[in-house]
Amino acid sequence: MNNPNERTSSENGIYLSIYSSPSTNAQAAAKELAELRESVSLFTSAKSVKQCGKKLTVVKTTGGKREPKEITYYCKNKHVCPVCMSYAYSQLGKKLTTLLDKWLASRGSVYTQTFTLPNRPKSLAFKYKDIVSTWGYLVGTKAFQQLKQDFGLSQYFRVTEDVLDGKNSFPHFHLTWFFGSHLSSQLMADFCQQVADLWVLTANRQGIRGTQSIHQWSGPVRFGTQSYARYLTKHGYLELSFTPKDWLQKPGRHKPLDFLRVFVKTGDSSMYDTWVDYERATSGKQRFRASSQFDWLPEPKKVS
Ligand SMILES: [Zn+2]
16 A cells, blocks of 8 residues: 555656656646646635636836736645645655755665554544644654654654545555664664554554554665655656546545546546545645754855
8 A cells, every 4th residue: 555666657657757857748747737726726615726826917126117027826735736736746756855865875774654543434634633643642752752862863754645535535644764874674663663553552542542553564765765755745646547437447545636536527526525525624734744953954055
């Protein structure tokens, strides 16, 4: 489910086409994203998304001269707006690739781990609340602070991903752990196991039982940093090979954007319900979260 090595060739195809210089695929994806934005703006309750993509005229003063200038307004909504979601994820993917390359070359090791909670008959909004509070509880424990110290964990980056499937929809976290020195995979696996145990404990303390941490995916990030960064940011990508027809023949868990695509193409009201549930559940939530004082390893400023 969460193993980046299990991506299909079609996924690889679209990742590559969007990341490289503009190609026919990238143009087709951009066109479809713009069409989806137009559709979503008709029924979303998010006012800013309704306005996204509109041309505005602003007055700029240059050298004492006031001149009208046309700009495009972007809502920057990372959950609901197909265009802004896709843009935010592609920018994040590039930034993470650069960071991972630099970190591995000059700082230490990197490991990845996912966190989920068991599926319960609750609305998606409650599932968000549960996973966020479990995380908040976990990072606040003395045991986690101790683990960070023992293993020399410098920082971490959390990405929230949603897999939608009506009642079985579930949000989960992808964690990227940055260690301050080069550690063996075994040591990092030990760290992850201990954090996973803590995850179960903190979930149980909040009454969320039967946590499936044992099935979660984790592993070292050593090479293929671009593929890993794209895997982390796959939420924002359109797979052009995916069609509503495929979905109807083989329904299953999909990205929110794919649900929107099926809804827009077929008008299926159950798709709409799932999308609206998702929209409500993610409103005001953070999708990317860096640990405090996160170091992106910027280039040193040039002194002239
Ligand atoms: Zn937007």
